[in-house]
Amino acid sequence: MQVFVRRFAAAAVLFAVLVVVGTLGYLWIEGWSFHDALYMTVITLTAVGYQEVAPLSEAGRNFTMALLGLGVTSMGIWFALITSFIVELDLKDALRRRRMQRRIEDLSDHIIVCGAGRTGRQVMEELVAMAQPFVAIERDHGRLDVVQRTFPDLLYVEGDATLDVNLEAAGVRRARGLVTCLSAEPDNVFVCLSARDLNQHMTIVARAFEEDTIDKLYRAGADHVVSPNVSGALRMASMLLRPQVVHFLDIATRSQGLSLRLEQAQITADSNIAGKTLAEAALPQATGLIVIAIQKERDDDERFVFNPQGTTVLEPGDRIIVLGQPEQIRSLQRFVGG
Structure with a gap:
């Protein structure tokens, strides 16, 4: 990026020098006012072809032809810089994705996390704490940006987790387990179906909000189904019946000093x-x-x-x-x- 900043700065300086030279040239050759000289210089350098502010002398025409040639060259430099900047960004992104894909291809016995929402991020935090390699699949680029700020070395596949091609890209055939916590219940069912078809031996854990969906997820291939409503209700009851036990577990599993x-x-x-x-x-x-x-x-x-x-x-x-x-x-x- 610093290289492009220097290049754009150099091109801007060149254009500014041409504007100064052109303005002074018209002031000296044609004797115009400063504003007329500046206007004539700008429309000549940018080759817009507007009408001349006043008839030119022979020396003025020669000066305009020279200035026009320099202006076209300057504009060509600008277009070349912009094009190379765009290409460089696309190339860097492609290379970064390729390097990440190679790292994913080297993984085995890893975990696949489908969905990078609040539940998915909590799962990732636990996997990181246990030094367990994992790959995230998320189609929302904004969510991936948020997760990457928390986990800079995150391995991910940007796309729809319900598509086999994205599960394959995440190494589903070599994975030991998969967690699907997508926002839509049918998507979780579909992920379970696809993942179980691609890997008969992996452990699949799915999230379900609706009670009717739990049985469907098991039939779709999930080994375990977690319902936030059920687990939340049990925790609320436990906090009423055995608050010190819940308090101890919170300290034991979430405290900075005791994990x-x-x-x-x-x-x-x-x-x-x-x-x-x-x-x-x-x-x-x-x-x-x-x-x-x-x-x-x-x-x-x-x-x-x-x-x-x-x-x-x-x-x-x-x-x-x-x-x-x-x-x-x-x-x-x-x-x-x-």
């Missing part, structure tokens, strides 16, 4: 702690995390072993639920994995 997160991890077959008891694994001592529950592989999704005892055996496929700070949670996968 706790719940996280899960699956024990692999080649894990160092597979086959050991919880006491032998010494997970709290090694990571500082608190083990809240264990979901055994043989159990269904509704059954958990809460507050597991030290004699609980950790088997391959088991999922452990822990509570701790983000930096402690980041070390969890390395400790649990092989």
